[in-house]
Amino acid sequence: MRCKVCLHPKRSEIERQIAARTMNTVEAAKIIGCSNSTVSRHMRQCVAPNVRDRLQAEAKEFQSVNLLGQLDKSHDVLLQIRDAALSEGRDRVALKAIEVEIKQFELAAKLTGQLNEAPQVNFLLSPEYMQLKQVIIKALEPYPKARQQAARALREVNDESLDQ
């Protein structure tokens, strides 16, 4: 038997939004003109499990792509801040930017699934991170003080991870 949600013309759009958690069952119930529990029952019983899984996977992928785009933008801003700070001799600001940059790399790696797919790999011991550290230290060559501080901060990041 088909319920009121099944018969609604916007059924698939509503299902997608609920799966993506951009809409809750209360809001959906209001749109459809039924009770909250009818929507919940529909999601549980009428939407086949495989469809539900696919909708959720799509929603997750969409969200991570979105986040990566945002991350990209914030990385551009960060690079501008870092370069400006370096050229003006504001070592502390530059250093802070580099710390944030490392966090951004970690987040990007998580989002693209590199860390999830290989949980046994410690990011801080990965060749990419080693290379990144070298790039940072090299980039800071003209700024000995910042370079020293960056080297110390990078060491601390490593120590912290070993403590965990």
Ligand SMILES: [Zn+2]
């Ligand atoms: Zn239904």
